[in-house]
Amino acid sequence: MSGDLKIELGRRYRFAASHRLHTPQLSEEENCRVFGKCNNPHGHGHNYIVEVSLSGEVDPATGMIANLADLDTFVEQQVLEELDHKSLNEDVAAFREKVPTTENLCIEIFRRLKHFPHAKLERIRIQETGNNSFEYAGEDQEGNRS
Amino acid sequence: MVLLTRKIEFSASHLYHNPNLSAEENRRIFGKCNNPHGHGHNYTLEVTVAGEPDPVTGMVLDLKELKEILEREVMQRMDHRHLNYEVPELAGQIPTCENIARIIWKLLEPKIKQGRLHRVRLYESPDLFADCYRNGANGAGKG
Numbered sequence: 590m591s592g593d594l595k596i597e598l599g600r601r602y603r604f605a606a607s608h609r610l611h612t613p614q615l616s617e618e619e620n621c622r623v624f625g626k627c628n629n630p631h632g633h634g635h636n637y638i639v640e641v642s643l644s645g646e647v648d649p650a651t652g653m654i655a656n657l658a659d660l661d662t663f664v665e666q667q668v669l670e671e672l673d674h675k676s677l678n679e680d681v682a683a684f685r686e687k688v689p690t691t692e693n694l695c696i697e698i699f700r701r702l703k704h705f706p707h708a709k710l711e712r713i714r715i716q717e718t719g720n721n722s723f724e725y726a727g728e729d730q731e732g733n734r735s
Numbered sequence: 736m737v738l739l740t741r742k743i744e745f746s747a748s749h750l751y752h753n754p755n756l757s758a759e760e761n762r763r764i765f766g767k768c769n770n771p772h773g774h775g776h777n778y779t780l781e782v783t784v785a786g787e788p789d790p791v792t793g794m795v796l797d798l799k800e801l802k803e804i805l806e807r808e809v810m811q812r813m814d815h816r817h818l819n820y821e822v823p824e825l826a827g828q829i830p831t832c833e834n835i836a837r838i839i840w841k842l843l844e845p846k847i848k849q850g851r852l853h854r855v856r857l858y859e860s861p862d863l864f865a866d867c868y869r870n871g872a873n874g875a876g877k878g
Contacts, residue, residue, distance in 0.1 A: 652829030
């Protein structure tokens with residue numbers, strides 16, 4: 590940060606995955622009514638774009654909030670290796686219980702990246718399609734957004 | 736309050752090198768961005784101004800005026816230039832997105848007389864960008 594200015598670094602990553610919106614807490618008819626074609630039994634897929642925003646001091650020696658190579662490696666290990674070309678419902682433990690909406694995906698990816706050691710994670714924004722995007726900025730202990 | 740954003744694009748070259756570090760450290764930290772003859776990007780700059788629309792003109796500020804400010808302060812300084820050697824405001828700094836965004840903020844803020852500068856977002860590529868805010872006025876979905 591420079592005095593009273595705040596700098597954030599934004600980086601976009603892409604992965605492709607399939608999902609099906611379905612919850613055992615609702616009947617077949619209700620699932621169909623609530624989730625529409627997203628409830629089709631064999632699922633469907635998206636090319637997701639994940640935007641990661643970080644804040645922190647800009648190191649005068651490097652001009653950087655965080656080294657991109659460190660961030661890329663962390664995101665690759667924590668997110669992309671487990672999610673890219675997978676079924677979110679079948680292959681990702683977090684979605685055994687939760688519906689893999691992109692809202693829940695934002696929360697899951699935030700949880701996976703919030704311990705990045707070199708900068709503060711400000712928010713996750715995911716574009717599910719060119720027309721839909723979702724953001725999550727974490728919560729404090731009272732459950733309020735930080 | 737209404738936010739107004741204007742986008743411009745410029746092309747420039749740069750390299751990352753800190754003379755206080757050894758050649759090996761420079762290579763390790765900056766990777767191919769340390770190549771000695773530099774490389775270039777098509778930068779996209781989004782400048783967001785916040786304010787109340789003037790009751791007579793309906794404008795936060797005249798876009799023509801913002802366009803002229805961006806032309807004078809950013810395009811003439813940075814477009815088709817080498818950021819390490821030709822932009823005095825960046826002298827002694829590594830010309831990362833973070834530093835360039837901060838310099839652009841400092842160039843623009845005093846020139847914007849109607850409304851106030853809210854955000855500078857500089858894309859180095861579609862997948863990498865930096866945002867500069869006044870502290871406390873930042874972030875999507877945040878106060």
